[in-house]
Amino acid sequence: MRTTSLGLLGLTLALAPLAARGASEGPKFALPLACQIGRSCEVQHYVDRDPGPSALDYRCGHRTYQAHNGIDIRLLDMAAERAGVDVLAAAAGRVVRLRDGVQDISIRAPGAPSVAGQECGNGVVVDHGDGWETQYCHLARGSVRVKVGEEVKAGQPLAHVGLSGDTEFPHLHFTVRHAAQVVDPFAPDMSRPTVCRAQPNTLWTAAAQRQLTYKAGAVLNGGFASGPVTMAAVEEGGVGPPTATTPLIAYARLIGLETGDVIELVLTGPGGQVLLQNQLAPLTSDKDQYVAYAGKKPPAGGWPHGAYSAEVRVRRAGAVAITRRFTATI
Structure with missing residues (x-):
């Protein structure tokens, strides 16, 4: 979106030049x-x-x-x-x-x-x-x-x-x-x-x-869902949580991504075992916001009771630029 200054009677957006010294x-x-x-x-x-x-x-x-x-x-x-x-x-x-x-x-x-x-x-x-x-x-x-x-x-x-x-x-x-x-x-x-x-x-x-410390990007939302995650659902705050018998999907909405960024999602079970480690292809363009998700279907008999965790990482020029961890109990 683009904004301008508030006019005398209305609020239009006229871009002013940037100030200099002083x-x-x-x-x-x-x-x-x-x-x-x-x-x-x-x-x-x-x-x-x-x-x-x-x-x-x-x-x-x-x-x-x-x-x-x-x-x-x-x-x-x-x-x-x-x-x-x-x-x-x-x-x-x-x-x-x-x-x-x-x-x-x-x-x-x-x-x-x-x-x-x-x-x-x-x-x-x-x-x-x-x-x-x-x-x-x-x-x-x-x-x-x-x-x-x-x-x-x-x-x-x-x-x-x-x-x-x-x-x-x-x-x-x-x-x-x-x-x-x-x-x-x-x-x-x-x-x-x-x-x-x-x-x-x-x-x-x-x-x-x-x-307001500067960030190279950030995770805006993240957590677990029971199925594929859309930008609209995240924006509405309406992502449904998983249960013992539904798929276990880890998701993250990220902002400030750049061309070449690589997003990784790691899903871990109650015993610390890695259930899923997924790496997406490098981004081909900058992204103001982007939803990434990955997950697995439930095993026979459903997911064991306990705490599950997911970690999202964004690698930029070979180093981790953004990271965040989420947990949920099933």
Whole structure:
């Protein structure tokens, strides 16, 4: 999805140029979502820092896309979105623009309406003074709880994460601007935008920075199922668990995969015996998200009672770049 800035009366997305020197002297921003990175949410995309036709994040990785002007923090699935997750003011300020009333629907859904001119969906813009502002997009319809002109404190709920505007999964698109120019809060000095050097003066608070440690990719969801797993089922949070008499399928939805990555799935039984070790063919293209699964039919008499585990590994350039283990009891 692509987002732009909130217009004076509406919330359209006009991509501003990236800021240069001096932006690192701005306010400090807290995590703008009431979630825990790695447990209930993950960063999907970073700011595109490449001024040309390519796309590079602040670590010169590919976890962004052309002209992406913010940070996308996504929920794990639609079940989490329906439960309601607060979008939070990243710093104290005054609400200067907002929009509500845009439908919550994936742009991939059959019959989804056009979002032209409303790519941000439902959104809020907060002015922090001295030319600094933050923008919050894809909010849930009817959830905005602030008004234009209202003073807000850091951490104050603004709305819920939704699926409005130009998006196909529930997430917050968070943009920082200074003097109408986009600033990357991870690396605010844009004087040499494609140099992947550490920038100690980020715009995040220390607590937010600890959560937002850069990842080469991540496992968004994982576990066990009783049959083949689809992206739609994982997104809905509706994957059925296995039983003693059904197939035992280990699955993982991964994000931030790259061309050449090799995914491995290892399934282990209650006694520690390896039931299955499966290695997929190297990926032929980058993948924003990808579902991998593998499993076995039950033995005669069903699966023995006990704890089963699965481990997913992603090998990149010969080294393990992503790994996670899941357990379940049958």
